[in-house]
Amino acid sequence: MNVACLGYGVVGQGVVELLKKDDRFKVIWILVKDLKECDLPEATTDVQQILKDNEVDMVIEMMGGIEFPYFCISESLKRGKHVVTSNKAVLQAHYRELIELAEKNHVSLGMEASVCGGIPWITTLLNQNQTGEIDRVEGIFNGTTNYILDRMHAEHLDFDEILKDAQRLGYAESDPSDDIDGKDSLRKLMISSSIAFKTVTDMDSFTSESLRKIKKYDIEAFERKGLRCRYIASAQKEGDCYTGSVEPTLFKSTDVQATIKLNNNLALLNHSALGTLQLIGQGAGRYPTANAVVQDVVQIYGHRDMMPQMNQVLSAQPSMQNCRLYVRASNDAMNEILPWIEEKEGLSGWTKSITQQEKKELIARMMNLDSDFFYAIIK
Numbered sequence: 001m002n003v004a005c006l007g008y009g010v011v012g013q014g015v016v017e018l019l020k021k022d023d024r025f026k027v028i029w030i031l032v033k034d035l036k037e038c039d040l041p042e043a044t045t046d047v048q049q050i051l052k053d054n055e056v057d058m059v060i061e062m063m064g065g066i067e068f069p070y071f072c073i074s075e076s077l078k079r080g081k082h083v084v085t086s087n088k089a090v091l092q093a094h095y096r097e098l099i100e101l102a103e104k105n106h107v108s109l110g111m112e113a114s115v116c117g118g119i120p121w122i123t124t125l126l127n128q129n130q131t132g133e134i135d136r137v138e139g140i141f142n143g144t145t146n147y148i149l150d151r152m153h154a155e156h157l158d159f160d161e162i163l164k165d166a167q168r169l170g171y172a173e174s175d176p177s178d179d180i181d182g183k184d185s186l187r188k189l190m191i192s193s194s195i196a197f198k199t200v201t202d203m204d205s206f207t208s209e210s211l212r213k214i215k216k217y218d219i220e221a222f223e224r225k226g227l228r229c230r231y232i233a234s235a236q237k238e239g240d241c242y243t244g245s246v247e248p249t250l251f252k253s254t255d256v257q258a259t260i261k262l263n264n265n266l267a268l269l270n271h272s273a274l275g276t277l278q279l280i281g282q283g284a285g286r287y288p289t290a291n292a293v294v295q296d297v298v299q300i301y302g303h304r305d306m307m308p309q310m311n312q313v314l315s316a317q318p319s320m321q322n323c324r325l326y327v328r329a330s331n332d333a334m335n336e337i338l339p340w341i342e343e344k345e346g347l348s349g350w351t352k353s354i355t356q357q358e359k360k361e362l363i364a365r366m367m368n369l370d371s372d373f374f375y376a377i378i379k
């Protein structure tokens with residue numbers, strides 16, 4: 001099978017290396033921005049050369065971004081080429097359209113590497129969907145934020161200090177906003193919940209809270225209660241409604257979520273026959289991610305791949321479940337929400353069980369009074 005690779009960065013180099021060891025595949029093109037990036041004879045800067053080449057059976061997109069990848073993926077599918085992508089941003093932005101385009105042109109669209117890198121999560125969702133119903137997906141979908149939280153708990157250092165270290169070690173981007181403000185997890189939650197619930201979920205309907213305001217002070221308050229914080233993406237289906245969120249969440253130190261170390265990921269599903277299934281592993285990195293890409297390539301080659309279904313009509317709805325929160329704010333702001341607080345400790349407090357509407361009001365009020373306000377959900 002002849003393959004064209006678009007992008008020769010961290011993932012692209014890993015994929016080319018793995019494919020070159022496998023006789024079933026021949027990498028005939030590598031798209032780069034500048035020929036200086038790659039001294040292999042397959043390198044080109046001309047995407048049209050690839051798209052027009054009838055010898056190309058499969059295109060693997062590993063560039064990142066949205067517009068240009070969208071053009072390359074949609075054009076490849078229209079020309080009857082299978083596509084594999086590791087790019088969650090383009091999938092989230094054009095999910096329905098790209099799947100429909102693949103189906104219309106009788107080709108496959110593989111997306112295993114787009115969520116949780118090396119964990120075979122997408123394949124697991126697609127497989128489990130064959131035999132029952134998935135009504136919950138949850139996970140630690142972002143390695144950077146888990147790395148920061150795990151080290152904050154272990155070393156009692158402040159967020160910024162560990163973020164700088166993570167950037168120096170290559171665990172965090174120079175602009176970490178998508179990771180620490182939740183967009184990366186939200187995109188992965190949209191893809192996971194869409195596959196799990198056989199629909200197209202709306203990312204804008206999900207609740208989210210940035211992790212960037214968490215302090216050493218909060219970590220110490222959690223630990224006094226035997227709790228650990230993790231940045232959790234979660235979506236549930238109930239009847240014909242779904243709800244989703246990405247929020248700092250507190251677990252008992254013995255819960256599996258609390259035990260996920262450094263930049264590892266966790267992906268969890270709840271299935272009508274199987275019950276709860278948890279997968280733990282590397283969510284990023286050259287070889288774990290390249291392995292996930294090549295898994296898709298091999299499945300498509302062997303005609304064993306599956307496409308997500310989108311035949312369920314579900315509507316987004318705020319969660320109906322009561323919750324308890326940890327909150328930390330200035331004294332003045334805390335005084336404003338005293339009726340909701342069960343236990344106060346310095347600048348922080350633990351709320352009583354409150355409805356989702358009360359939670360929304362509380363957060364809106366606190367944000368108004370104190371831009372440094374931080375909360376976490378208690379599981």
Ligand SMILES: NC(=O)c1ccc[n+]([C@@H]2O[C@H](COP(=O)([O-])OP(=O)(O)OC[C@H]3O[C@@H](n4cnc5c(N)ncnc54)[C@H](OP(=O)(O)O)[C@@H]3O)[C@@H](O)[C@H]2O)c1
Pocket residue numbers: 006007008009010011012031032033062063064065068086087088089113114117283284285286289
């Ligand atoms: N790294 C991971 O562990 C990981 C895990 C899961 C998923 N992913 C996803 O995989 C994709 C690639 O990630 P990565 O870490 O490999 O990124 P990367 O190291 O930045 O590699 C992307 C490469 O594509 C090149 N590129 C960008 N636009 C291009 C264009 N128009 N024409 C030709 N080449 C172009 C970039 O060149 P320039 O640098 O010159 O722009 C870069 O060399 C992203 O969507 C990412 O979210 C990555």
